[in-house]
Amino acid sequence: MARPPQILSDEELAALTDAIKNRYGIDFTNYEKRSLKRGFVRLMNKNHIDSLLELWSKILKESDFFKSCIDDLTVNLTELFRNPEIWDEVGSLLTQFKHKTSINVWHAGCATGEEVYSMAMVAHNKGLLYKLKSLATDISSKAISKAKEGYYANELLPKYEKSLKKYLPNGEIKDMFDFEDGKAYIKKKFRVADFKIHNLVSDKMTRKFDIIFCRNVLIYFDEVLKLQVLESLVNALNDDGYLVLGYYDMLPESSKDLISQYNTDTRIYVPLRSLKQVI
Numbered sequence: 190m191a192r193p194p195q196i197l198s199d200e201e202l203a204a205l206t207d208a209i210k211n212r213y214g215i216d217f218t219n220y221e222k223r224s225l226k227r228g229f230v231r232l233m234n235k236n237h238i239d240s241l242l243e244l245w246s247k248i249l250k251e252s253d254f255f256k257s258c259i260d261d262l263t264v265n266l267t268e269l270f271r272n273p274e275i276w277d278e279v280g281s282l283l284t285q286f287k288h289k290t291s292i293n294v295w296h297a298g299c300a301t302g303e304e305v306y307s308m309a310m311v312a313h314n315k316g317l318l319y320k321l322k323s324l325a326t327d328i329s330s331k332a333i334s335k336a337k338e339g340y341y342a343n344e345l346l347p348k349y350e351k352s353l354k355k356y357l358p359n360g361e362i363k364d365m366f367d368f369e370d371g372k373a374y375i376k377k378k379f380r381v382a383d384f385k386i387h388n389l390v391s392d393k394m395t396r397k398f399d400i401i402f403c404r405n406v407l408i409y410f411d412e413v414l415k416l417q418v419l420e421s422l423v424n425a426l427n428d429d430g431y432l433v434l435g436y437y438d439m440l441p442e443s444s445k446d447l448i449s450q451y452n453t454d455t456r457i458y459v460p461l462r463s464l465k466q467v468i
């Protein structure tokens with residue numbers, strides 16, 4: 190039996206991304222090539238597709254198949270209190286906005302929602318949960334459904350509790366979850382976010398936010414796309430707002446005209462236009 194190719198050339202990758210862009214308007218052309226190539230190979234292995242031609246034709250003909258492909262082309266890895274050391278600082282940012290009637294937070298590229306629920310826990314801990322207005326978005330419909338569901342496998346809980354305790358030493362997993370039929374569900378009070386499908390590359394954002402998280406998403410984009418997406422994130426920030434990136438989100442050189450590091454330990458940035466106003 191033929192084996193799917195284990196590696197794609199740049200030309201083969203371009204043929205696939207061009208076809209997807211023309212057929213569905215979803216633009217993967219400026220995604221970082223190596224991780225996207227791995228994604229297509231993963232997709233072929235999983236679906237027992239032996240040739241690029243077969244994959245190309247299936248993607249173009251079957252829109253439901255393509256929708257499910259998005260999850261293999263993107264990486265939805267996330268966890269509760271990911272990088273536990275940042276959450277203390279995030280709590281201090283939240284308190285800076287406590288005078289406002291609502292604190293608007295956008296989780297861009299929220300994957301399966303763990304970051305969103307971590308933020309709700311931090312806001313609860315600061316007595317500000319009632320002010321938190323969160324929008325959580327991702328390109329992957331599967332990830333968004335899972336995030337909305339707020340159900341996480343029991344096997345993940347020991348690891349999640351360890352991270353929670355690094356933020357809140359007395360915190361316990363039962364503070365965040367209810368248990369039903371052996372399954373763990375995020376407690377109702379933490380389900381305050383509005384989850385939506387949104388493509389950071391092509392969809393507009395008309396709202397403004399006090400804090401935007403976009404952690405471990407830019408890592409999948411090339412330099413051109415990183416800058417384009419950074420510009421749209423900065424446009425969606427209030428002048429006194431904060432942008433929280435991930436540790437591995439390397440920034441293009443030209444981003445230094447857009448944002449400045451607020452905190453070097455935790456990759457938190459402020460929009461440069463706010464500093465220019467002070468000067």
Ligand SMILES: C[S@@+](CC[C@H](N)C(=O)[O-])C[C@H]1O[C@@H](n2cnc3c(N)ncnc32)[C@H](O)[C@@H]1O
Pocket residue numbers: 263264265266267268271297298299300301304326327328329332387388389390403404405406409435
């Ligand atoms: C590694 S996860 C990061 C999740 C979370 N922010 C964290 O740091 O734990 C990257 C997420 O970015 C999403 N993503 C990739 N391209 C996107 C795009 N163009 N628009 C919106 N989300 C995108 C993926 O679907 C995936 O869920």
